[in-house]
Amino acid sequence: MHVYNSLARVYGKVRKNHKRNPFDQLILCILGHCASENAAQKALDLLLKEYVDWNEVRVCTVSSLGETLAEAGIDSPIAAVLKSALQGICKKQFAVNLDFLMGMKHDEARKSLTELDSLPEQIVSAMVLACYDGLPVPVDEELARVIRRLGIVKPSATMATVERFLRRTVPKRESYNFFRVFVRHARLVCRPVSPDCAGCTVRRICRYGVKVQKEARTQRDAAKRGSRSAAKGGGKRTAASKKAAKNKTGKATKKASKAGETAKARSLPKKTTRKAPGETAKKTDGR
Numbered sequence: 001m002h003v004y005n006s007l008a009r010v011y012g013k014v015r016k017n018h019k020r021n022p023f024d025q026l027i028l029c030i031l032g033h034c035a036s037e038n039a040a041q042k043a044l045d046l047l048l049k050e051y052v053d054w055n056e057v058r059v060c061t062v063s064s065l066g067e068t069l070a071e072a073g074i075d076s077p078i079a080a081v082l083k084s085a086l087q088g089i090c091k092k093q094f095a096v097n098l099d100f101l102m103g104m105k106h107d108e109a110r111k112s113l114t115e116l117d118s119l120p121e122q123i124v125s126a127m128v129l130a131c132y133d134g135l136p137v138p139v140d141e142e143l144a145r146v147i148r149r150l151g152i153v154k155p156s157a158t159m160a161t162v163e164r165f166l167r168r169t170v171p172k173r174e175s176y177n178f179f180r181v182f183v184r185h186a187r188l189v190c191r192p193v194s195p196d197c198a199g200c201t202v203r204r205i206c207r208y209g210v211k212v213q214k215e216a217r218t219q220r221d222a223a224k225r226g227s228r229s230a231a232k233g234g235g236k237r238t239a240a241s242k243k244a245a246k247n248k249t250g251k252a253t254k255k256a257s258k259a260g261e262t263a264k265a266r267s268l269p270k271k272t273t274r275k276a277p278g279e280t281a282k283k284t285d286g287r
């Protein structure tokens with residue numbers, strides 16, 4: 001529940017409004033699938049203001065519907081979901097309303113909505129949770145992915161295990177908000193591929209997030225060490241090359257001085273040993 005409270009601070013909680021008819025509730029669930037409650041309500045108000053009725057919304061183009069929703073900050077793909085839902089309802093009911101849901105039990109309502117074939121399962125779940133009290137959190141792949149990554153259950157936990165865990169821990173009065181908050185987190189931040197762990201509000205208490213951050217830190221440290229040793233290696237090369245240059249210069253100097261000496265020696269007149277005239281005479285006399 002600590003994780004749920006942290007996420008709810010980011011995405012906000014919604015108060016159920018039992019006075020809403022099932023049709024408005026469905027439209028709000030579609031519009032609020034990836035948006036805040038305020039944005040969904042603003043989009044609903046705009047649609048009611050700009051279109052004569054829901055049948056006109058059903059027959060308008062996806063692009064013009066998308067433009068209206070964009071004014072409320074709702075992503076354009078939702079326009080296609082909304083139009084397809086209205087088409088599905090009209091095809092089944094020959095009218096654009098959900099009056100047939102009145103008085104149905106939650107499992108019957110879920111079955112009827114699922115049979116429309118035009119509504120994503122998560123929107124059906126949100127709609128049923130919004131209209132009925134006392135239901136457990138319905139688990140789907142997206143929600144289970146977040147729960148597993150958080151480390152609340154084992155990474156290999158089955159859907160049934162996740163469902164049992166949520167039944168035990170989430171109070172039924174919180175089911176609707178819990179579902180909405182986790183679905184939005186799964187879609188916007190904890191995506192199936194490349195989750196935004198660095199920007200996630202629960203990254204410090206999430207097992208997967210902690211692991212990802214640790215790996216990123218290790219890589220950064222390794223990169224730093226690599227660049228430092230490369231810089232040192234460059235310095236050593238300079239010293240070595242300096243030494244080599246010095247040796248080379250020394251040798252060259254020695255060679256040059258040797259050559260100089262040789263040249264000097266060649267240029268000097270040869271030393272001749274002159275004998276004193278007396279010496280020869282002496283030797284002659286001695287014979």
Ligand code: SF4
Nearest residue numbers: 190197200203206209
């Ligand atoms: S830290 Fe990452 S894995 Fe964990 S909940 Fe956040 S986005 Fe998902």
